[in-house]
Amino acid sequence: MDLKAVNEILSQFPEERGNLIGILHEVQNYFSYLPEAELRYISKKIDIPITQIYSVANFYNRFSLAPKGNNQICVCMGTACHVKGSEKIMNELQEKLQIQKGETTEDLLFSLDEVRCIGACGLAPAVVVNEDTHGLVKPKMVGKILSKYKP
């Protein structure tokens, strides 16, 4: 457990009890997810039951209870992208990464998720990797896109 980091985060919140979401937000930023040991420690420090912390963490989808990959891939599954074959793109990504949507690769390099319309329907089917939007994606382009994000 990274006590130093958690204590530093807690020190930013003088009114700890009222700032659970802010605290979780900082923990998520630091660790890229909400590690169990750290949550249990926070629960004791701010005197909020761990069950309550988990229910807040589960309610907001910006929080993740499992480690996320360094690169977040989101395949748009909105109507325009669906019509243009986003399902095939998702299948290709799942096959190449050997994970299902919602999962993270073992080497923590990639996480794969779906989103609904990212406002780039003219570029359908679209895939977002981190801050980059890839448009007019075809299944055969997937390998090349992934290679841009590999070390």
Ligand code: FES
């Ligand atoms: S439906 Fe995919 S960008 Fe709009």
